[in-house]
Amino acid sequence: MLDIKRIRENKDEVNELLKRKGDYDITYLLDLDTKRRNMITEVEEKKAEQNRVSKLIPAYKKEKKDVKEILSEMKILSEEIKILDDELRQIDDEVKRLLLETPNTPNPDVAVGKDENDNVELRKWGVPRDFEFEIKPHWDLGTDLNILDFERAAKITGARFSMFIGKGAKLERAIINFMLSVHTEEDKYIEVSTPFMVNRDSMTGTGQLPKFEDDAFKMLDKDLFLIPTAEVPVTNYYRDEILDEDQLPISYTAYSPCFRKEAGSAGRDTRGLIRNHQFDKVELVKFAHPDKSNEEHDKLTSDAEKILQVLGLPYRVIELCTGDMTFSSAKTYDIEVWMPSYGRYVEISSCSNFEDYQARRANIRFRDKETQKTRYVHTLNGSGLAVGRTFAAIIENYQQVDGSVLIPEALVPFMGGLSVISK
């Protein structure tokens, strides 16, 4: 969340930045804030009086003074305080709620725009292959090779679920292992394996709640949610903690399944692996020093890009404009892989710098060595990469005229030496 002091002291600037993201206004929030502070002053004066007199009472009793009158006065004061405290709590809750529903301000350097049409292409890598035959989309390729089964997945569970069969299941596992190996061995991320269900505080810490509860799968008899991304458990790992400055940056990578309701995308990408309710992802998460987070953001993005380079999959990197960024992000780079069946680039990774927005929500701080004061860390994350979409991109880009699929060289060792999947 945003710092209420920053909003108070830089009202116009914050308002202007928020408008770049969408239709947000902080006027009401600031009015409530003023009211809240006035009430705090009032109730704290009464509490100071209560504390002062309470300290005198034992001494009076010792001197055998009659304290009856004082006690009855204190009772009245105590009741006044209780009433004010109740009112104050309501205002507090409202201020908190408004703050939690206010998005992060975009980094001032980010291109101002309304939607994905205003995103900025930063760079391209690789050249999409020229096919001399009619290509198959991955859902047909996979079904024909008997490595994917969407029909039975729909029978077992429903639409937007998939099953990986035989070499397909092995390829999925190989992709996960390959990504984790690169990130842990070359890029020095620490691998973690997390719970796939999280509580309300965790979902609030990273920004999924309270605003986007409809997007998450929730348990019926417990206040727990299936994770929409490993970002949630991994970022919340340090919730309510104070880290040492020397520890930063801390980099984690985690494999996890991700569960999303995909509310509001009915009819889009209905076939194949592109938009499922459950998909696998290898995630990268960093806790960075605030002065270094932009560098770390660039590094994290290139760590994700490297996976596509080694797999030989053409991609481009775009910077999301202010209007297309997610709620919690200050700056986001999307990596899009070339998907032959779509005839265009498709998002395969989203790398964001949240600056102190999540850290403030989740209360993740570090102690500044010089001043010995606490400061909020900057949190970052990105997919490194989405496994289902990587699977789809591999089989589509590496398909051959006979319907078989070549395994990218880097994956062959993870496939037990297998270099082609055919019927």
Place this chain on the structure above:
RNA sequence: GGAAGCGUAUCGAAGUGGUCAUAACGGGACUGACUCGAAAUCAGUUGAACCCUCACGGGUUCCGUGGGUUCGAAUCCCACCGCUUCCGCCA
């Protein structure tokens, strides 16, 4: 699922109705002394958030969470959450 115990600031931990909550005691961290330097030793410093104030400074809250009793709660009562141990069950 049954039984018992526990939850105190960076960590361990004492505190069982008041004037010992900046919270004893210990560790850690930081500063200084000693040293060529380090270790050891000695001395000192060291919680967070919020409100008022240009500032100096003053004040409030926080003992797992939420309620209750009381003039006053870490302490008494109720509910919930989490952890540990034993039993049962299970991978």
